[in-house]
Amino acid sequence: MPASQRTRKPSKKSTSFRIGRVRAYLRGRVWYLCYQEHGQRHQPRVGPDREAARQMAAETNAQLEVGAPSALGFEPISIPALRQHWLDHHEHIRRSSLHTIRRYSSATQHLLNFIRDVRPLRRVSDFRAAQAEEFVRYLRALNVAPNGHANACKRRLRDNGVKYVLETCSTLFNYAARHRHLPPYAENPFLTIEIHRIPVEDPKPIIVFSSDMERRFLTACDQWQFPIFATLMLTGMRPGELIHLFLPDDLDLNEGWLYVRNKPKLGWKVKTRNERAIPLVPALHALLRHHIDTRNTGPVFLQRRCLSGHQPPLIDYGRQQLERELVCRSERNGTTDRSGLAAAAKTIWRDLGALKYDWLRKEFMRITDHCGMPEITAPKTLRHTFATCLQDANVDPLIRNELMGHAPTSFGANGCGLGMTAVYTHTRPETKRRQLEAAMLDRPVVAMAQGFIAAKQ
Numbered sequence: 309m310p311a312s313q314r315t316r317k318p319s320k321k322s323t324s325f326r327i328g329r330v331r332a333y334l335r336g337r338v339w340y341l342c343y344q345e346h347g348q349r350h351q352p353r354v355g356p357d358r359e360a361a362r363q364m365a366a367e368t369n370a371q372l373e374v375g376a377p378s379a380l381g382f383e384p385i386s387i388p389a390l391r392q393h394w395l396d397h398h399e400h401i402r403r404s405s406l407h408t409i410r411r412y413s414s415a416t417q418h419l420l421n422f423i424r425d426v427r428p429l430r431r432v433s434d435f436r437a438a439q440a441e442e443f444v445r446y447l448r449a450l451n452v453a454p455n456g457h458a459n460a461c462k463r464r465l466r467d468n469g470v471k472y473v474l475e476t477c478s479t480l481f482n483y484a485a486r487h488r489h490l491p492p493y494a495e496n497p498f499l500t501i502e503i504h505r506i507p508v509e510d511p512k513p514i515i516v517f518s519s520d521m522e523r524r525f526l527t528a529c530d531q532w533q534f535p536i537f538a539t540l541m542l543t544g545m546r547p548g549e550l551i552h553l554f555l556p557d558d559l560d561l562n563e564g565w566l567y568v569r570n571k572p573k574l575g576w577k578v579k580t581r582n583e584r585a586i587p588l589v590p591a592l593h594a595l596l597r598h599h600i601d602t603r604n605t606g607p608v609f610l611q612r613r614c615l616s617g618h619q620p621p622l623i624d625y626g627r628q629q630l631e632r633e634l635v636c637r638s639e640r641n642g643t644t645d646r647s648g649l650a651a652a653a654k655t656i657w658r659d660l661g662a663l664k665y666d667w668l669r670k671e672f673m674r675i676t677d678h679c680g681m682p683e684i685t686a687p688k689t690l691r692h693t694f695a696t697c698l699q700d701a702n703v704d705p706l707i708r709n710e711l712m713g714h715a716p717t718s719f720g721a722n723g724c725g726l727g728m729t730a731v732y733t734h735t736r737p738e739t740k741r742r743q744l745e746a747a748m749l750d751r752p753v754v755a756m757a758q759g760f761i762a763a764k765q
Contacts, residue, residue, distance in 0.1 A: 575653020620661030
C-alpha cells in the first residue's frame with residue numbers, strides 16, 4: 309500500500325501536553341489544566357480551543373514559577389466555613405458592631421438552612437445563578453417570627469426582608485471572590501438576580517405623629533414617662549442613645565446642650581459612631597433641670613423603681629470608677645472577647661439604674677395602646693416625627709444631618725446626600741440653636757412641658 313494511502317493512527321499526545329509544571333488534557337471536547345498549588349491539586353476548565361489552553365497553561369506556569377497566585381486557581385471551601393470566616397473578618401478585622409454581626413449572622417442563617425434542607429451543596433463554587441433564584445423562591449415561601457422569638461406569631465418575610473437577606477448573601481459571595489474561594493471565571497451568583505430591581509410591594513408603614521396624636525400621647529404619659537418621651541420628641545435621639553446618657557458628661561444645663569457620645573470603655577457606642585451636640589430648646593431645658601434636680605452622677609434617666617426610693621448600687625460611681633469596675637467584672641468572669649465585655653457592661657448599666665431598650669419599648673406600647681393607637685409599636689416613630697418637623701420648618705440640610713446624627717456623606721432614599729459640602733461647611737452653635745428652637749416652638753410638647761413644670765412648682 310502506498311505511503312500516501314496509509315491511515316495514520318491518532319497520537320495520544322494530541323489529547324494532552326505539558327508546559328513546565330502545568331499539564332493540559334482533553335476530556336471530551338473540552339480542555340482542562342492540571343497543576344499543584346500550595347499542596348492542592350487544581351483542575352480548572354479552559355474550553356474547547358487548544359491554543360487558548362496552551363496560552364493559559366503557559367501563563368499559569370509562569371505565575372507558579374515566580375510564586376504568584378495562578379490565574380485560574382482558587383481554594384474550595386464549604387458555605388458554612390465561608391460564613392464563619394466572613395463573620396470572623398467582621399469581628400476581628402473590620403471591627404463591625406456586635407449588633408451588625410448578629411444581623412449578618414441571622415441573614416446568612418437562611419442560606420445555611422437552604423443548603424441543608426433544600427439544595428445540599430458541598431462547596432461555594434457549586435452555588436450558581438440557578439441556586440440563587442431557587443433561594444429567592446425559598447425565602448418568599450418562608451414563615452418567620454419578626455422579632456426572632458420562638459413563640460412569636462410567624463408571618464412571611466416582607467419584601468425588604470427578602471432584599472436584605474439577598475444583599476447580605478451577595479456581600480458574603482463578594483468576600484469569597486476577593487479571597488479566591490470562587491473560580492476566577494465565575495461571577496457572584498446573586499448579581500444575576502438584580503436585587504436592586506426587586507420591587508417592595510409590602511413596605512412597613514412609617515407613621516409620623518400629627519399634633520393631635522402627639523397631644524394624646526403625652527396626655528397618656530405619667531410623671532415618670534413624660535420626661536423620657538418628651539426628650540425623644542425634642543431631640544430626635546435614638547432610644548439607645550437616650551438610655552446611655554450619663555451625668556455629668558452628657559448634659560450641660562448651664563449652657564443648654566446635650567451630648568451624644570461614644571462610651572467604648574463602658575461597652576456602648578453610637579450606632580454610626582458619630583458623636584454630636586444637640587441644643588436644648590427652652591422647654592426641654594427646664595424639664596430636664598426639674599427632672600435631674602440635685603443629681604450629678606449616674607444615667608440621666610433612671611429606672612421606674614428609682615422614683616419610689618430604690619437606690620442603684622453604682623449610682624454614685626464616677627466615669628473612671630465604672631470603667632475600672634467593668635474591667636474587674638470581666639476579669640472575674642474570664643471574658644476578654646467583645647461579647648463577654650458587652651455582657652459585663654450590661655450589668656454595669658443595670659447596677660447604675662439605667663433603662664433597657666426593651667423596657668422603653670414596652671412603656672411606649674403601653675402608652676400608644678392606652679391612647680387608642682395600638683398599631684404604633686416602635687419608639688423610632690418619635691425620631692421620624694422629629695425629622696419631619698425639621699423638614700417642615702425648612703431647617704438647613706446640614707443642620708438636619710448633624711442633629712439626626714447621620715454620616716455627612718450618607719445618601720438617602722432619594723439619592724441625595726451632603727457629600728463634600730459637609731467638609732467645607734461649618735455650623736455655628738448659635739445658628740443650630742436658633743433653627744432648632746424655631747422648629748420646636750409651636751409643638752404641643754413644648755407647651756405641655758411648660759405646664760408640667762408649672763404644675764410641679
